Amino acid sequence: MNERKNIVIIGAGVSGLASGIVALQNGFDVTLIEKNPLVGGLCMGWYRRGRYLDGCIHWLTGSKSGCDLYDMWTNVHAFRDERDIIQLDSFGTFEYQGTKVTFWRDITRARAEWISISKEDTKMINKFFDIVEDFMAVPAPIKQPVAYLPLSVLLSFIGKIIKHPSYLYTMRMSCEGFAKKFKHPALRWALTHVQPGPGNLFSMIYSYSTITDNNGGVPRGGSLKMVNNMKDYYLELGGKLLVNSPVEKINVDKKKKVATSVTLENGKVIEGDYIIASLDPNFTLTKLLNNKYPKNSFDKRIYNYKKNPLPGCVLLQFEIEDLPEGNYPLSFEIEPLKVGKTIVDHLTLRSHAYDKDTYVRDNKVICSMLIDQYDEDYYEWKKLLKDETYKDEKNRIASECAKRIVKQLPSLEGKVTVLDVATPWTFKRYTNTTRGGYMSFMFTTKNDMYSSDGRVMGINNLYLSGNFMASPGGLPFALSTGYHAVQRICRRENIKYALATQRELNKEY
Ligand SMILES: Cc1cc2nc3c(=O)[nH]c(=O)nc-3n(C[C@H](O)[C@H](O)[C@H](O)COP(=O)(O)OP(=O)(O)OC[C@H]3O[C@@H](n4cnc5c(N)ncnc54)[C@H](O)[C@@H]3O)c2cc1C
Missing domain, CATH: 3.50.50.60 (FAD/NAD(P)-binding domain)
Incomplete structure (x- = not known):
């Protein structure tokens, strides 16, 4: 130049x-x-x-x-x-009526454990994990804009997709629809709750497959x-x-x-x-x-x-003393709770203990909780702001969530401290993102x-x-x-x- x-x-x-x-x-x-x-x-x-x-x-x-x-x-x-990346053991554990279903990073372990939970679902369980393996086999060509991809790269990618029909199947299948094909209620629950609301099976399996492929760690x-x-x-x-x-x-x-x-x-x-x-x-x-x-x-x-929801969230942060051992993130049923306009039926507690230097002090670990919110929830938060009840509502939700954590893990009575609550409005104010969406349109x-x-x-x-x-x-x-x-x-x-x-x-x- x-x-x-x-x-x-x-x-x-x-x-x-x-x-x-x-x-x-x-x-x-x-x-x-x-x-x-x-x-x-x-x-x-x-x-x-x-x-x-x-x-x-x-x-x-x-x-x-x-x-x-x-x-x-x-x-x-x-x-x-x-060396700067930590691979988590799982994508999460989902507890439903006493049964724990874990999306282990080790796919062999996950497959075997799920079959031990429900033998009669073996065929569907195998189908699910086979699709996860398919997804691990086809990395998207992302180095260049699609229009700049050499024809050979494009054709090779399309060829791989055709070889794996599961790609097209999962795009038109909802997680809920897929879950209904399983007989065990805990498997159905886990598959329905593992990713935000209306996202399709493709998005869920894509995310999980990055974990099973050791390609979805945290820095x-x-x-x-x-x-x-x-x-x-x-x-x-x-x-x-x-x-x-x-x-x-x-x-x-x-x-x-x-x-x-x-x-x-x-x-x-x-x-x-x-x-x-x-x-x-x-x-x-x-x-x-x-x-x-x-x-x-x-x-x-x-x-x-309505057709193209933008995912937003309420993000809660806690300091928790003496968090019980176990697999986290841990997702569990709760007494319903209104957050924004949504009635939430489960919470997911994420312990950050995987990175001790950053998040653990004495025996207190930072834990977070991301509650899904969508476009109409954003308008509800905006309304609360206008009514000057925004802060009260944040506090109410934080305290209700803390109570539900203790209900799930009773040894934590008196040991959960709320440190922060962010809402879709927080993200909108901070970055000018539309309706507080923290990711692009859901697929x-x-x-x-x-x-x-x-x-x-x-x-x-x-x-x-x-x-x-x-x-x-x-x-x-x-x-x-x-x-x-x-x-x-x-x-x-x-x-x-x-x-x-x-x-x-x-x-x-
Ligand atoms: C709670 C949460 C969890 C997430 N988890 C994950 C995850 O696990 N994995 C994942 O892949 N993604 C995750 N994401 C999404 C990810 O953070 C975003 O997709 C990504 O950071 C977006 O980056 P960006 O540069 O496109 O946009 P932004 O980060 O929005 O950057 C835009 C920048 O422009 C600035 N700006 C706006 N208006 C102006 C202006 N007028 N003048 C100057 N500057 C301006 C903003 O302040 C901002 O810094 C998560 C996001 C959140 C909030």
């Missing part, structure tokens, strides 16, 4: 950080602009009463060496290598450490970072069809040759571009939330998997990236779309795209 071009990135979540690093690796100057004092966005952790609380990673797809995502995580220094030190690793590397490469700097507007030269700069809320204007909007695209299109550009495929989904039996090319019609040098660019979203999509935005810019600039290590080896990506 003769003259270094400047990329302005709005949003320093995982996606923005990844774009920033990869752009620097490819010879661009980068200014990364973040509204909050810390980088990380939804991939976050915070402190209460001196204890670190993690606000994100339950499993990180791509934490096993040898796959594309692992290379992409390590290239941006999210973690060094597998040692938590989410905050992981994003700080990325930030440190970004700064080391010479990237510029502005925090506490909300962007108010993207300025566009309509005649030339280019975005010229962004204006911050403090009035400062920052110019760029390219702009990557690495935040919720609904916010970018409605607020930063003042609703003047079409939303394409995104538009249809955002307003039709259900009623919709299709979607992926956006990140372009805005009428603005040639603006690229959208982030978790919302594809369903079902999450960290792998935040990361990969961050890379893809830079790949698109490289192609426009006629630059041979390469990563740091590959550049050193003089090898094309």
Whole structure:
């Protein structure tokens, strides 16, 4: 490149950080602009009463060496290598009327244990675990945008999918529908409750298969450490970072069809040759571009939330003394509890004792509880805020959940302390994510998997990236779309795209 071009990135979540690093690796100057004092966005952790609380990673797809995502995580220094990853023993244990069903990471153990619970379900149990094994066999080609994939890679991927008909079967099957094929009530309960509401069997098995494949571990030190690793590397490469700097507007030269700069809320204007909007695209299109550009495929989904639910949550954090031994996360039935608009019939207690240095002090361990919420729940929380009953409701839910933990584990009487409660409103306020959704649209039996090319019609040098660019979203999509935005810019600039290590080896990506 003769003259270094400047990329302005709005949003320093995982996606923005990844774009920033990869752009620097490819010879661009980068200014990364973040509204909050810390980088990380939804991939976050915070402190209460001196204890670190993690606000994100339950499993990180791509934490096993040898796959594309692992290379992409390590290239941006999210973690060094597998030494920084903790593999959990299971995806969770589900207790129903005295029977415990565990989704063990060790698939042989899980299969045998389930059959011992219900011999008459052997055929269905084998079918379930065979599908999980199928999913482990087909990693998605994620290194490049779909449109850039060489035909051979695309055909090989399609060939593998055809060889595994379970993929198509699970896309049109709900977890509830699949569970009904089992006879034992505890197996039915576990399969219905293992993932949020309307998600299809595909999403559930995909997530579980990352665990059984040792590819869904958690980073040692938590989410905050992981994003700080990325930030440190970004700064080391010479990237510029502005925090506490909300962007108010993207300025566009309509005649030339280019975005010229962004204006911050403090009035400062920052110019760029390219702009990557690495935040919720609904916010970018409605607020930063003042609703003047079409939303394409995104538009249809955002307003039709009955068909395309956005998963949100209430996230509770506890300090628990003398937590009984056992397998966690532990999910159990409860006396129904209203959270937002939803009546919740079970809770899942996640002990973070797997990372002792980060979460255990004396005999007190940090535990969290994620309660699923959807679009209508978000509106309920917003209403509570208006009525000024928001805080009371948070406290009520926390105390009701603490009571239910003690009912399940009576030895914990007097030993559960609530440290924090976050609601869909918290996530919305913090990151501008639509309706407090913490992941992209759910992949259900009623919709299709979607992926956006990140372009805005009428603005040639603006690229959208982030978790919302594809369903079902999450960290792998935040990361990969961050890379893809830079790949698109490289192609426009006629630059041979390469990563740091590959550049050193003089090898094309
Ligand atoms: C409780 C919880 C648990 C989760 N668990 C998992 C998990 O186990 N595995 C998984 O894969 N994913 C998980 N996720 C989802 C994951 O965190 C997100 O998908 C991912 O972090 C999204 O990254 P992003 O960069 O696309 O978006 P964001 O993190 O939303 O980044 C956007 C950034 O833009 C900033 N921004 C917004 N508006 C402006 C503005 N006007 N000006 C400047 N900056 C702005 C925001 O502050 C933010 O930093 C979880 C999320 C939550 C909340």
